[in-house]
Amino acid sequence: MANPIITLTTDYGTNDHLVGTLKGVLLKINPELTIVDITHHVNPYDLLDGALTIGAAYAYFPPRTIHIVVVDPGVGTARRPLLVTAQNQYFVAPDNGVLSLVYEREQDNLAVRHATAEHYFLQPISKTFHGRDIFAPVAAWLSKGWQTSAMGEEIQDFQRFTLPRAKPIDDGLQGVVLRIDAFGNIMTNFRAEDLPESAKNGGGLNLKVATHTISKLVETFANGATDEPIAYMGSSGYLEIGINKANAARKLTIARGATVILPKS
Amino acid sequence: MANPIITLTTDYGTNDHLVGTLKGVLLKINPELTIVDITHHVNPYDLLDGALTIGAAYAYFPPRTIHIVVVDPGVGTARRPLLVTAQNQYFVAPDNGVLSLVYEREQDNLAVRHATAEHYFLQPISKTFHGRDIFAPVAAWLSKGWQTSAMGEEIQDFQRFTLPRAKPIDDGLQGVVLRIDAFGNIMTNFRAEDLPESAKNGGGLNLKVATHTISKLVETFANGATDEPIAYMGSSGYLEIGINKANAARKLTIARGATVILPKS
């Protein structure tokens, strides 16, 4: 049997002891673990950014991977800790919607539990570091016994939000910038099926963001000329805007939340 | 038997090959290791920051964990490399005080050795990268044989410093900002026992830092209103100042070393 895998997605940053301490708690309970950092640089308190991050990564992990997701502006309040079984994977996270993309994609095979088994928690439970005191212990004990039912009762009224969807307007679709990646690429919420027929058939498009129009739909960054903004289908399945070897968000002065218009032709 | 665990706490940053090279050395000696990064972003050359980081994390790790701590402004000089046994854990670090919090907390069960067994070191020993050439080999060989006495003689005159303590002043206590965390929370050196009786009993306090007065003592961040500075007992056991979903240090313009006053009432 291979070692159980636990992944971490947090907004803790990597400048202090938080991540290390959480890993210590995991390994003290189950020293056989393989621990994988997805990222600790989710924008602080940003549930959408957290949801997009775990949503883009989880499906690539083996069955029975346990994902700890801690973006938790309500730490220490009444918001519930959750243990979620989705398809063949597990998620431990606060009940604030950060798992919304998981719920949406795995809705046919989903069990959401309120983790109430306090005898598994680290005592005394702090009010500000539930990653250490609640989420890590729940995940680590799960990796030893795989008994989800021992962690708490199933619930139905868990928090969830839906991603902003592209909406029809007079002459096309209106979308939004979901995130800017580390290279400065601009990820919109348009999917392949939103592209106008002309673009699908190898023609151009007429994508508008702020004062810019992007008319070239290419397969990859390197197809863009120097300083030329280009559009392409990104590896997460969303239409993105980039500039070959440059930071598009900075050059075009575009931030998350900006409106994007995709005309029919 | 689970794999031996080695943790890393350094000021190397993660922009170049240093951390990777050090891990290569560890795994070449003992490929069975589980290696855990606590952080590589200790403030460069900052012994207090290093001491606080390892001090906050080590106790959460399993017995027999080996902690490598490299904040080492004197690398290549006569300062000694140490192998420390503290309670049931091990520490490998330069003799410059970076383990001061460990010494203080584990003083009843402490053995500090000068690591002199050069046949374990990587040859030739560079003058600028003892993490690779001395600390990593000592830790990795220890993880194979667990013979601390083979590494060098016990010493008593190791370097240590004491954390700045809150000191009594006319109408209360004077403390200091020990560190700013990744969220911008401001960690003072006040402990729970330093709080005035009124605060312990659910009343407020009258904490002063720069031109600000913080009067609300809460359990967790989310209890603060927008833009309102609040005080709370942090997860490391120190009184902290934060702002709900915001960067308190930046908003209040407070840096490490700032004076904090905690009046008796």
Next chain:
Amino acid sequence: MANPIITLTTDYGTNDHLVGTLKGVLLKINPELTIVDITHHVNPYDLLDGALTIGAAYAYFPPRTIHIVVVDPGVGTARRPLLVTAQNQYFVAPDNGVLSLVYEREQDNLAVRHATAEHYFLQPISKTFHGRDIFAPVAAWLSKGWQTSAMGEEIQDFQRFTLPRAKPIDDGLQGVVLRIDAFGNIMTNFRAEDLPESAKNGGGLNLKVATHTISKLVETFANGATDEPIAYMGSSGYLEIGINKANAARKLTIARGATVILPKS
């Protein structure tokens, strides 16, 4: 048998899901892996920086380590994916020269293959994330069967570049700044053998960079006085310029590519 080791050197950064996703792919194919991050902060698209990073680290890893190196401005174009056997280690990378230092040092024991075994790749193959879809699967399957010949045919016309070398000028050598490290130390392309005889015998030197002259050759940082620029042989074997406990590149306003002159005396 110890677990196989795979290292990662990329320019992905650590702000989003990319690195985590790639590790998921690795572990789904081979859950027994030990994965080591060398760095994910190679300067974006910077082949020289990538080549220097893997060049400084690989030799410290155990035999049979597999190194994935993804700095890949041509992702999705015709540039070939490679599997390289060099001495007793393996490298998976795009054919763009990022392995140039490995080729140079291991030229007597080198086999470079064009990885064409598409049945190992993740399908469908994206145009923008070959780390996930090609390089990770090739490395992970290699770690299970160790059959390099199954991955593709050996080629000879792979891309490579040579590091800029110090060149003789009238009264000495002209070199260049190869990189600035995380501490702000300035790494030149001078080697120990380039030092003038006087310097080798304990005398000073007369190193010139921009408007500065560095005359003190020391063993380690701590031998420098406050604010005094010093030269020393760095741990990667190149002459470096630093300032004790300070950021030399910032204080001297020196960037990569700057000219450095090393007079004969």
